[in-house]
Amino acid sequence: MNIKQHTIKKSVTVSGVGLHTGVPVNMTFLPAKPNHGYKFQRVDLPEQPIVDADVDNVVDLSRGTTIEQSGARINTVEHTLAALVGLQIDNVLIQLDGPEPPIMDGSSLQFVEVLESAGMEEQNALRNYYEITEEVRYRDNERNVEIAALPLDDYRITVMVDYNSPVLGSQHASLTDIRQFPKEIAACRTFCFLHELEMLHKQNLVKGGDLNNAIVIVDRIIRDDELDYLASLFNKPKVEVKKEGILNNVELRYKNEPARHKLLDLVGDLALAGRPLKAQILAARPGHAANVAFAKKIKKRMVESAKNNIPHYDPKLPPVLDVNQIYKLLAHTYPFQMVDKIFHLDETTVAGIKNVTINEPFFQGHFPGNPVFPGVFQIEAMAQTGGILVLNTVPDPENYWTYFLSIESCRFRRMVVPGDTIIFKCELLAPIKRGIAKMQGQAFVAGNLVCEAVMSASIVRKK
Structure with missing residues (x-):
């Protein structure tokens, strides 16, 4: 893990459409000074308001994490934030000319690639880690979700998902070194079940959804006329169900790609706690609501520890100034x-x-x-x-x-x-x-x- 803070060397841009809004958007990453953190800016709105990537700004968790501040809203921020955390970038301003980052292929891969093309710049400031010293635990009995953070002088995450489905059963994914994120996690795409896709369309969501930017899992018998309807819905000549129980839209990049994507989401959502973490994170059946609730518990611990007002000095770390x-x-x-x-x-x-x-x-x-x-x-x-x-x-x-x-x-x-x-x-x-x-x-x-x-x-x- 990096000792000093990093930003990017130059501005870079990605373009696409938002998953839920369907609005075309250009998203530009800009270098930022030390201790700036992650901030989004809506350059398409009057006065170009800035939205801090902060768990206290979360306003909606329906099929993604949405933040809002000063009347400006940013939808589905988790994939963007995951890319930044995974590359150990601390300070960046993210400008958008629309309400939502582009969905790209449903993963963080294109964000990682464009950020890597910008290059990393070390800054003369130490990373302000928050180190978990006592266990932090969250549980949602209704959804059977449990997340725990245990003390560790590193950042590791293990995720388990279990959907009680013959197609998508129990899966595990682990990230034992944050440097593995770009190659092992970033390319893992979002997924949904077929019945969810139908429901989301009825709710006027996933306007920017396409069979190329999500894994669609077929969890029931589907008729030919339904496949024809899906083909017309997504402007495809033909849609088929593969023997694995997924639509023929994509090939899985990993057998446990859904579990890896849930880990990606968790990395992005926990970025909203506001500081890089040192902890062992264990999560069973996580989702955005649980991730954000857990991030709030961690931030509360941060705030309470800050009340002591004593700077944390670690003699093992190099000085800012000798x-x-x-x-x-x-x-x-x-x-x-x-x-x-x-x-x-x-x-x-x-x-x-x-x-x-x-x-x-x-x-x-x-x-x-x-x-x-x-x-x-x-x-x-x-x-x-x-x-x-x-x-x-x-x-x-x-x-x-x-x-x-x-x-x-x-x-x-x-x-x-x-x-x-x-x-x-x-x-x-x-x-x-x-x-x-x-x-x-x-x-x-x-x-x-x-x-x-x-x-x-x-x-x-x-x-």
């Missing part, structure tokens, strides 16, 4: 180099660490015999961390200085001693205006708040 990169920006020298590593940096927030060691020079004279890290140095280290955030807002940070203007509401909550690792977090309280930045700064040791302050600073171009 000590040499930090002080090319800040231009401090010994003994005023107070930050060892920046491990998170986006437009509004920065997080870094300071390893407190007994060999630092001030311990010789500050409380000899009772070494305590001075509070003024905690503030200085917090300010240097915030300085990185401020300098990140200009294209040429090496040409700027940052200066303290004020410190407010400063509190020291606990003593910091040698051997402690301090995690500093600084967050902008408002957009930077006229070179003035106001930040909330916090310092944590072992999950405990040790220091906090509201700091103001100015950014000034070097003469």
